Amino acid sequence: MSPRLRRRRTEPAEQNVAGTGSTTTTTAPEKQAEKSAERPSEDPVRGATAELTGKLAGKTTDTTTVEAAKPPPDEPAPTTGRERRRTLAHATPILLLRAAHPRQAVLTAVGLAAAAALAGRPGREVGLVFATVLVGQAVLGWHNDLVDRRRDAQRLPSGKPIADGYLDPATAWFALSCGLLLLVPLAVTNGVTAGCFYLASVGLGLMGNVVLRQGWFSWLTWAAAYALYPGFLSYGGWGGQTTGNPPEIAMVVLAALLGVGVHFLCALPGLVADHEDGIRHLPLRIALKIGATRLLVVALAWTALTLVGLLLVGNAVGLSQ
Template identity: 55%
Template sequence: MPTPPAVLLLLAAQPRHALSMAVGLGTAAAATGRPLREVGLVAVTVLVGQGIIGWADDLTDRRRDERHRPDKPLVRGLDPGTVWFALTCAVLLVVPLSVAHGRRAGLAYLAIVAVSAVGDRYLHARVLSFLPWMASFALYPAFLAYGGWNGVGTTTPPTVVMTALAAALGLGVHLLSALPGLVQDHEEGERSLPMVLALRTGTPRLLLLTGVFIALVMVAIFVVANTVGLT
């Protein structure tokens, strides 16, 4: 039985990653003492933004997926026009959602979406593939620190140390998320940073090192959040 187009469209948005990011940022907002309505706004904004990034990623990788990933929605028959329509609607939605956090926070989140989508398109197969990941994650503390409600944000910037740790976490997440597709990347002749590192260390060792790195960064974020704070 064919999978309904609505289900394929949802899968193309990479819902597991979108939900994990929404829950993670919502939890971070709650940990900083934000009211429940602001926590909900953070989660919804991130969920929509991650949907945009997921759809843009599937559109970018469509031809490559046809050669290696028959399980992907666009390969299974999802119309690219449908994805473009959904992506456009999501962009029109994420702008007012972002602005609702305040001008600074809104600009930070829109920059996250733009950097993630554009960076994936142009740097995915290059050794500088880590740059958009680190840049976008480095903006998350600003998104949270400047965030407010009903278009009224704050003027307090995030700490430098929290911004640096968020950027480091982005590097770790990039390495971890790239590992399952390294075989296909190698067949395509791509030379992203994860590919270069995996060729030198081996994939199992890179997975171990990445896991340790992410764990250390998360511990550091927890310590800093409870000592220095976000702002």
Template identity: 55%
Template sequence: MPTPPAVLLLQAAQPRHAITAAIGLGAAAAVSGRPLREVGLVAATVLVGQGIIGWSDDLTDRRRDERHQPTKPLVRGLDPGTVWFALTCAVLLVVPLSVAHGRRAGLAYLAVVVVSAVGDRFLHARPLSFLPWVVSFALYPAFLAYGGWNGAGTSTPPTVAMTALAAALGLGVHVLTALPGLVQDHEEGERSLPMLLALRIGTPRLLLVAGVFTALVVVGIFVAGRTVGLT
């Protein structure tokens, strides 16, 4: 029995990544003392934005997935036009959602979406593949720090420590998420940062190093949150 197009469309949005990011940023907003309604707004905005990034990623990788990922929605028959329509609708939704946080916060989150989508399109297979991850993660503290309700954001910037730690987290997440696809990346002749590192020190050692690095960064974020704080 064929999978319904609506289910394929949902799968193409990479819902696990979207839900994880929405829960993570929503929890960060709650820990920073934001009211419940603002926590919900953060989660909703991130959920829609991550859906855009997921659809954009699947559209970008469509030809590559045809060679290596037969289970991907676009390979299984999902119409690219349907994905483009959903992506367009999501863009029209994420803009007012972002603006609802305030001008500075809204611009920060829209920059996250643009940097992630454009970076994946042009830097995914290059040594600078880490750059969109580092930049987008570094913008998350600004999104949270400047955020408010109903367009009334704040003017208080995030701390340098939290911004730097968020950027470092982006680097760790990039390497960890790239590891499962390194075999296909190598067959395609790609030379992303994780690929270059794996070729130099080996995939098992890279997994260990990236895992320890990411864990230490997460600990650092918790420590910074309890000392210098978000703002």
């Protein structure tokens, strides 16, 4: 019976090599190297690049994350239609157009041009009225956004290019100045007296952007500015000639009432923001009592009835005396 052999536990592991009676010892570092050699290498170039990058940056770089973040080299990122639209939307002419309150400007210009056509004015004078009013309304829109830019900037995005930081205020001021320089000869081309009427109405609108807009008399500048429109039309002519007669008193009163209705309609979208800012103009005071929905119905009815009254009076007695 052979004696039991005791296997001696040594730090280096002993391995019997096939075909020989000798044993080989493998240390722990050598085992780790063998395991690393048995494992397939992922990418030697990537590993070397990552190691070099890590040494230069003073930290280890995760090559997998870096490679995943990079776009394919042979497939450039396509430019989508949405990105093209965004770039076009932030062009300076488009931003200036948005800051000019184009909806209100076009509606006012179309309304006065239609009134001139109904009064029997020639086509060229109707076009001149449209151009004059359009430029004047753009000036008022730019001035309104410039005056309100700090208050509007407290609620981003406000939807207004100047307050949101897309349009430089200096650019808007420059556009406003150019608009005024263009507005004066356009207005005078309608006739000296007619031009003075319209320039006075624009001046009242500019004043309304600064004063009287936060209290009970917020409607006053709107009523006064619109009351000057019949005079602008009744004295209108072509080439700076002073033609026409004073407007009918009934037309002036109805135009002033129309201005009040337009003021209420323009104030409705900003009632919540005005209330948060502590502004208490007349539309907001009434909305707090009857509600915004009822105020909208009342303002629409007021404006519609005033327009009907203007048409009836204009058809009965005419625009001028």
